[in-house]
Amino acid sequence: MRAPLLLLAPVLALLACAGAKPKPAGSPALLSQALQVARQDLTQVALRLEGEVQHPGEAVLESATWELVSDGQVVQRGETKLDVALKPGAATRFSLPVERTYVQGPEALQALSQKSGQLLLALRGTLQVRSAGSVQPLPFAASRAVRTPRLPTVRVERLDAARYGPEEVTLTVGLGVDNPNPFPLRLSGLTWALGVAGKGLADGNALQHDTVAAASTGVYDVEASLTKETYGADVRPLTRKGALPYALKGTLSGEGFQVPYALAGEVKLGGSR
CATH class of the missing domain: 2.60.40.10 (Immunoglobulins)
Structure with missing residues (x-):
């Protein structure tokens, strides 16, 4: 009986190898x-x-x-x-x-x-x-x-107060958005509210989607008229002064961020136009 078993051994070994998975x-x-x-x-x-x-x-x-x-x-x-x-x-x-x-x-x-x-x-x-x-x-x-990513900042880039009469002054503010990053900055909004001598004058949104280039400043103008209709009866004594105290606040928005800002100062009144 040993001889048949010895003959079957190689066949069984071959079958076992055929069923095994190949190795890498x-x-x-x-x-x-x-x-x-x-x-x-x-x-x-x-x-x-x-x-x-x-x-x-x-x-x-x-x-x-x-x-x-x-x-x-x-x-x-x-x-x-x-x-x-x-x-x-x-x-x-x-x-x-x-x-x-x-x-x-x-x-x-x-x-x-x-x-x-x-x-x-x-x-x-x-x-x-x-x-x-x-x-x-x-x-x-x-x-x-x-x-390292850095949030943008808002500042006053330019400021002008043009007097058109004893009861009319047009204020123009150029809001500068500084991008300190080495990549462009996508913006979605820049809200603003302007007050003069402690009294609110006007508000709005200075931009609708824009991009500030890397390491650059984008400037967005806001304008408001100081008249008897917009400010009240105090406009005439206010415009007699040589300068107007102003306050400007709002929020700069973009992809993934919101930056509130608050700015204040004085603007000299220009000559009549």
Whole structure:
């Protein structure tokens, strides 16, 4: 009986090998990685991880699970499909785009705005490489310093008071919006309320969607007439003075932020026109 059993042994071994899953032909390697900043604004950032992967056998870089780290804190997590075919033994380039919020809310933006210098962003996680039916994890981590986002400020860029008679003065205020960031700033509104000598005169919204270029100032004019109809009977003694005390307040709004402002001073009355 031993002879038949000995004859069956090789056959059983071959059947066992046929049923086993093929093993990956080696392990993947991350040859290079670099984090690029494609776009940044006050609260959002578009990053791109560029790198090269090598595998000794036929393989596919299927996806990446990742974490976005801002100022030492994990602020976003996600998974991105890649589907990059890897040629055996060759260095293959891949690109992992991530566009997410990197500032978590108005309070965090306000705190960052008080700082100066740079902010460290990092993208870390695991690349999923499939070879011979198995998935092989390949860790990655890359960082890049960006300018710390800073909130815009509102100031008086220009001011004019033109007198057209004893009971008529036109006030023109150029509100300057300073963008201290190295990227454009998108605005959605600039409300204002103007008062003269402690009494409200006029209010409104100076803009409807605009963009201030990087490291630049946008100027938005507001105008109000000081007359008996708009101010009352006190207009004549007020216009006899050489200067008018004014107060201007409102809110600057944009994508992800609101900045209240309050300005005050005196404007000299110009000659009759």
